[in-house]
Amino acid sequence: MFITKLCAMKINPHISERAKNIPKSPIHEMTELSNEIDDVAFLSWAKPMSDTPAHIKNAAIEAINKGKTAAYSQTSGLAELKEAVTHKLKRFNNIDATPDEILISSGAIEGLAAALMATVNPDEEVIIPVPGYSSHIRQVEIAGGKPVMVPTKEAEGFKLDMEKIESAITSETKAILLSNPNNPTGAVYSKEQLEELSGIVKRNDLIVIVDEAYEYFTFDGYKHFSIASLDGMHDRVISVFTFTKTYAMTGWRVGYIHARADWIPQIIKMHIPIAICAPVVSQYAAIAALEGPQDCIADFRNHYNRIREQMCARLDKLDEIFDYQRPRGAYLMFPRIKHPDGKDSLSFAKKLLKEAGVSTTPGIAFHSEGHIRLSFCVTEEMVTKAFDRMEDYFGIKQ
Amino acid sequence: MFITKLCAMKINPHISERAKNIPKSPIHEMTELSNEIDDVAFLSWAKPMSDTPAHIKNAAIEAINKGKTAAYSQTSGLAELKEAVTHKLKRFNNIDATPDEILISSGAIEGLAAALMATVNPDEEVIIPVPGYSSHIRQVEIAGGKPVMVPTKEAEGFKLDMEKIESAITSETKAILLSNPNNPTGAVYSKEQLEELSGIVKRNDLIVIVDEAYEYFTFDGYKHFSIASLDGMHDRVISVFTFTKTYAMTGWRVGYIHARADWIPQIIKMHIPIAICAPVVSQYAAIAALEGPQDCIADFRNHYNRIREQMCARLDKLDEIFDYQRPRGAYLMFPRIKHPDGKDSLSFAKKLLKEAGVSTTPGIAFHSEGHIRLSFCVTEEMVTKAFDRMEDYFGIKQ
Numbered sequence: 001m002f003i004t005k006l007c008a009m010k011i012n013p014h015i016s017e018r019a020k021n022i023p024k025s026p027i028h029e030m031t032e033l034s035n036e037i038d039d040v041a042f043l044s045w046a047k048p049m050s051d052t053p054a055h056i057k058n059a060a061i062e063a064i065n066k067g068k069t070a071a072y073s074q075t076s077g078l079a080e081l082k083e084a085v086t087h088k089l090k091r092f093n094n095i096d097a098t099p100d101e102i103l104i105s106s107g108a109i110e111g112l113a114a115a116l117m118a119t120v121n122p123d124e125e126v127i128i129p130v131p132g133y134s135s136h137i138r139q140v141e142i143a144g145g146k147p148v149m150v151p152t153k154e155a156e157g158f159k160l161d162m163e164k165i166e167s168a169i170t171s172e173t174k175a176i177l178l179s180n181p182n183n184p185t186g187a188v189y190s191k192e193q194l195e196e197l198s199g200i201v202k203r204n205d206l207i208v209i210v211d212e213a214y215e216y217f218t219f220d221g222y223k224h225f226s227i228a229s230l231d232g233m234h235d236r237v238i239s240v241f242t243f244t245k246t247y248a249m250t251g252w253r254v255g256y257i258h259a260r261a262d263w264i265p266q267i268i269k270m271h272i273p274i275a276i277c278a279p280v281v282s283q284y285a286a287i288a289a290l291e292g293p294q295d296c297i298a299d300f301r302n303h304y305n306r307i308r309e310q311m312c313a314r315l316d317k318l319d320e321i322f323d324y325q326r327p328r329g330a331y332l333m334f335p336r337i338k339h340p341d342g343k344d345s346l347s348f349a350k351k352l353l354k355e356a357g358v359s360t361t362p363g364i365a366f367h368s369e370g371h372i373r374l375s376f377c378v379t380e381e382m383v384t385k386a387f388d389r390m391e392d393y394f395g396i397k398q
Numbered sequence: 399m400f401i402t403k404l405c406a407m408k409i410n411p412h413i414s415e416r417a418k419n420i421p422k423s424p425i426h427e428m429t430e431l432s433n434e435i436d437d438v439a440f441l442s443w444a445k446p447m448s449d450t451p452a453h454i455k456n457a458a459i460e461a462i463n464k465g466k467t468a469a470y471s472q473t474s475g476l477a478e479l480k481e482a483v484t485h486k487l488k489r490f491n492n493i494d495a496t497p498d499e500i501l502i503s504s505g506a507i508e509g510l511a512a513a514l515m516a517t518v519n520p521d522e523e524v525i526i527p528v529p530g531y532s533s534h535i536r537q538v539e540i541a542g543g544k545p546v547m548v549p550t551k552e553a554e555g556f557k558l559d560m561e562k563i564e565s566a567i568t569s570e571t572k573a574i575l576l577s578n579p580n581n582p583t584g585a586v587y588s589k590e591q592l593e594e595l596s597g598i599v600k601r602n603d604l605i606v607i608v609d610e611a612y613e614y615f616t617f618d619g620y621k622h623f624s625i626a627s628l629d630g631m632h633d634r635v636i637s638v639f640t641f642t643k644t645y646a647m648t649g650w651r652v653g654y655i656h657a658r659a660d661w662i663p664q665i666i667k668m669h670i671p672i673a674i675c676a677p678v679v680s681q682y683a684a685i686a687a688l689e690g691p692q693d694c695i696a697d698f699r700n701h702y703n704r705i706r707e708q709m710c711a712r713l714d715k716l717d718e719i720f721d722y723q724r725p726r727g728a729y730l731m732f733p734r735i736k737h738p739d740g741k742d743s744l745s746f747a748k749k750l751l752k753e754a755g756v757s758t759t760p761g762i763a764f765h766s767e768g769h770i771r772l773s774f775c776v777t778e779e780m781v782t783k784a785f786d787r788m789e790d791y792f793g794i795k796q
Binding site: 012013014015016017018019020022024025028047048050051052057060061064065067069070071072073075106107109110113117118119120121122135138139142143144174205207236248249250251252253262263265266267269270272273274275276277278279280281282 | 410411412413414415416417418420422423426445446448449450455458459462463465467468469470471473504505507508511515516517518519520533536537540541542572603605634646647648649650651652660661663664665667668670671672673674675676677678679680
């Protein structure tokens, strides 16, 4: 231990322990490896494959042409956008919000980082149901907090495990941090699950920070519920949203937070020294996204649903290699690797990439070994290519 | 103390001490107050008043039209932009850089935040010459570090005080964090000053994090030097730049870092959970900014220089109220208030706003009482209006 630390110090005495302790992201390791290989079949993307809808792009262009994008906006965001967000929250999330409860952030990620810094003290614990999004864990660590990983019930579609959550609570627990729909499992938490979670949160005087990036993508009749809309939860929840997934805008870096009005100025204190304000051109695009036609969302959802069906059917044929829970939301799924090599998911994913030319994301990136994450935010042809290759590689008869 | 803490806890038990301990930003308090008053003469802006040059806007529009802006870029930024940055660093900053020494950030602010998180451990000290930029202090605090404020030599144009810096160094000192040209004083550190500082840094095995946002704006023949270009400093300096001030792009949120190649992946570990990547539309705009015609910079510089002369001349007439150091760079200056009310700069600035209709920024925002910051990034008419009002208010014969 001492020698390890000494070596680390010698290697780079100027880098913080915070940074050194973070292993190289398996996601980015896979991306780099993929770049070295020709003709990869990608099932590892979590970015929309389509371009941003034309009316949104045109609104951005109009704002640029009118000279509206040169200067900072208010740190909390453009008033017109905050107003549009309150209407969307009422319409879709059943959250009653006023503009002073809104902060426009540089994507959901910056909103989450600012929210955690504004709430979590050093050494306070934050419960994260896993499999969970790796950046959430990093954000808790950056705030000095301790991420406490609590497994979900895989066999029941990665449902929240209320008993495990409740027994993980200590006097140091500050918050529960989750994504709904879940990245990477595609789980969608039901109203009943969220009500039960709310009970735990209220009884223990905790708060919830929820990443609802995939809110519009649910399937098979499952519905997305915002935990902030439940009784007595308005003042205990920081809900984080983004335009990224809904409107194919990952590159634009714009999202928003809803929280009680007296928390917003506290979150802004963290938002200013990491962002100042969200990119203004993207804020104008976001206004058009909320106020323009919404058919693009149904189009994206239908496409993801079709690819999800295709992917599940192809996985059924690979049942000697993978077991899976049918995803109810997001555009992601998280099959368990039955193959004996699957215990080390990073090695498994690297081998699959090098030997079969298929790029997936190892489960270890989501704090859950023995799985890979597959994205169905791809084309039908990509799924066909990837699964043809895997069937061939694993010697499954086609 | 106990009661204060208890009250604070009661008022908002869910907010972190980190957030609670940050006072409301005097800059934003002034902005809010200004919004309540009609017809304010603003000398408080530090944002360019002109629109972004047309060729930069057109490049952004072209990228949007071509569908290049929907998806994330690499987390470190577009390869073409990193390449263009290396040429600019060689050309203007005399820094030899390779693309793997570059990280494109969401403005200088996000780059600074990520750099500090990647280097500063909890309780390590960071020396900040003051007057200094308030967000720098916040960023050190967010990283868990202790900002150690060291005064500069006001009478010598806010020169760095090497003796004071050297005597502030302890076994816990990690870095020196400064802006050059300086916000808020407009000081430009000479090559000799920076060489002397480099000696201190090397002797004490420290690093330097330098915010060079105003690098292109120096006057009276003074030249900007990048400390990273000095002998033996390439590997000890994280230099942070932005397109914001140079090309009138504050709203676009795009900047960049130069650091040694083995530090960049460490800084990226912090960049991912607070930003993922810089806004892609802005990255395309930034390529055009670096590769297109550069006359806009000279135009902006000439304008700021003209307004600077006007502002100094008008300050000369108010010499019973203010004393000032002629700024050599940035578009900011930091007069000392001779008036007896000036000891509390926030009250002074509020009174000046309410009673004379002139908006300035109180010195306390820069950790230096008894001063106000004035921006000469305004129109000639604005300076005339503001100073006519101040002469009238202070009863100075016109």
